[in-house]
Amino acid sequence: MFRLLSYVWNRFKEYFILIVIVLISLTLLTQNNNPQIQKVRAFAFGSFAAVTSVFYDMLNITQLKNENNVLRKVNAELMLKLSQLREQGIINRELKGMLALKDTTSLPLTAATVVSKSLSLTQNTITIDAGKTKGIKPGMPVISYKGLVGIIQTCSDNFSIARTLKNVDLKITVKNEKNRLNGIMKWNGENLVIIDVPRTYDFDIGDRIVTSEESSIFPVPIPVGVVSKIEEERTGLMNIIQVEPFEEVLTVEHVFVIMLVESDEKNNLELNFYRKR
Amino acid sequence: MKLKYFIPLIIFFPVVIIQLTLVPFISIQEVVPDLLLIAVVYFSIAYGQIFGTITGASYGLLFDLISGNLVGSSMLSKTIAGFVAGYFSSETKRDQYLYTYSFTIVVFLSGLIDAVIFSFFSVIDFNTNFLMALFNHALLPSIYTSIISILVVIVPYKRTFLSEER
Numbered sequence: 534m535f536r537l538l539s540y541v542w543n544r545f546k547e548y549f550i551l552i553v554i555v556l557i558s559l560t561l562l563t564q565n566n567n568p569q570i571q572k573v574r575a576f577a578f579g580s581f582a583a584v585t586s587v588f589y590d591m592l593n594i595t596q597l598k599n600e601n602n603v604l605r606k607v608n609a610e611l612m613l614k615l616s617q618l619r620e621q622g623i624i625n626r627e628l629k630g631m632l633a634l635k636d637t638t639s640l641p642l643t644a645a646t647v648v649s650k651s652l653s654l655t656q657n658t659i660t661i662d663a664g665k666t667k668g669i670k671p672g673m674p675v676i677s678y679k680g681l682v683g684i685i686q687t688c689s690d691n692f693s694i695a696r697t698l699k700n701v702d703l704k705i706t707v708k709n710e711k712n713r714l715n716g717i718m719k720w721n722g723e724n725l726v727i728i729d730v731p732r733t734y735d736f737d738i739g740d741r742i743v744t745s746e747e748s749s750i751f752p753v754p755i756p757v758g759v760v761s762k763i764e765e766e767r768t769g770l771m772n773i774i775q776v777e778p779f780e781e782v783l784t785v786e787h788v789f790v791i792m793l794v795e796s797d798e799k800n801n802l803e804l805n806f807y808r809k810r
Numbered sequence: 811m812k813l814k815y816f817i818p819l820i821i822f823f824p825v826v827i828i829q830l831t832l833v834p835f836i837s838i839q840e841v842v843p844d845l846l847l848i849a850v851v852y853f854s855i856a857y858g859q860i861f862g863t864i865t866g867a868s869y870g871l872l873f874d875l876i877s878g879n880l881v882g883s884s885m886l887s888k889t890i891a892g893f894v895a896g897y898f899s900s901e902t903k904r905d906q907y908l909y910t911y912s913f914t915i916v917v918f919l920s921g922l923i924d925a926v927i928f929s930f931f932s933v934i935d936f937n938t939n940f941l942m943a944l945f946n947h948a949l950l951p952s953i954y955t956s957i958i959s960i961l962v963v964i965v966p967y968k969r970t971f972l973s974e975e976r
Binding site for chain 2: 546547550551554555557558559560561562564565570573574577578581582584585588589592649650651652653654655656657658660686687694696699702722723783
């Protein structure tokens with residue numbers, strides 16, 4: 534018996550090892566939301582990000598000069614816009630005061646630098662140098678001065694991983710700024726698309742797409758991109774709207790985290806409403 | 811204990827640092843070469859199928875943990891890629907596949923398998939053309955990875971390094 538087992542093991546040990554590892558992998562795949570796995574992941578990427586941030590800083594020195602020029606130009610443009618906005622702000626405050634509306638536009642932002650990027654066609658993520666110690670929590674939106682970059686996925690003490698727009702696991706509610714029509718936007722591995730849009734919806738190439746207030750993640754509309762192509766779905770009933778993002782994930786270096794998490798209050802309210810129906 | 815068991819671990823850290831910091835600069839339309847896969851294939855041919863399978867699993871798991879991927883996705887794909895690359899390892903075939911441009915073909919084949927399995931957990935979209943998805947998600951990264959793997963063939967010190975190990 535022992536000789537038989539020994540023979541089988543020696544003959545097929547490669548396959549046994551392969552099967553065992555495949556089973557472990559599949560088990561891990563089902564346990565991704567397990568708190569223990571999340572803890573191990575937070576520790577692993579937190580430790581490693583500290584090392585990669587040093588290398589990334591060294592590599593970025595050469596790019597800083599070009600980026601400074603761009604930022605100076607943006608700064609000048611923003612200064613002019615700020616001047617205009619101040620003027621409009623005064624008028625706006627007066628009008629809002631008249632309507633007794635509370636001004637809710639001041640959002641807390643935390644600046645962060647991208648320290649590493651995991652690029653693949655389907656699961657793009659970035660690691661930023663801001664973590665729990667700065668109050669970052671999973672679910673917070675990550676933006677740049679151009680628009681939405683992604684959403685925080687995991688945090689360690691000093692670093693966080695964010696799912697970018699080009700990650701198939703990130704699906705967000707967006708709307709057409711022109712006519713306020715909502716839709717679900719996702720990365721299909723090739724393009725950023727708004728799916729299942731009825732053909733009767735008025736979408737045109739060049740329309741600006743922003744995040745929707747219907748989403749409990751985004752407190753205010755954040756620019757996402759512009760409509761670049763409108764395709765008919767195979768069924769012929771729906772359209773697929775391709776969106777060209779304002780921010781290119783590949784080149785983003787400096788980001789801001791909006792320090793607001795998903796609104797539990799809003800979610801609970803909506804869930805209660807649906808339960809009572 | 812043989813040094814060969816520690817070499818993959820020592821090699822992993824510089825390779826993954828390059829993968830996450832330098833490699834994004836040479837991406838073409840977000841298609842990047844997979845340096846970890848090249849290392850897995852190299853160890854698999856050099857030290858055998860079991861060694862390659864376990865190295866693939868370890869590399870995949872560590873990469874999943876530090877990159878934010880689904881934990882287990884790279885582990886599974888690289889395990890199978892390492893296992894397949896192991897078929898090109900034997901006393902008679904080793905030199906043929908390790909020191910010639912055949913290495914790039916093995917990397918391409920393993921890369922294709924790695925990318926197909928990895929993509930399986932990421933992109934299931936019935937509106938996407940299957941052949942086009944296969945081309946974009948598996949073929950292009952595999953070709954790029956195999957092109958970069960030519961560096962392993964032309965690095966002049968590899969013979970000395972491996973012969974000392976054996």
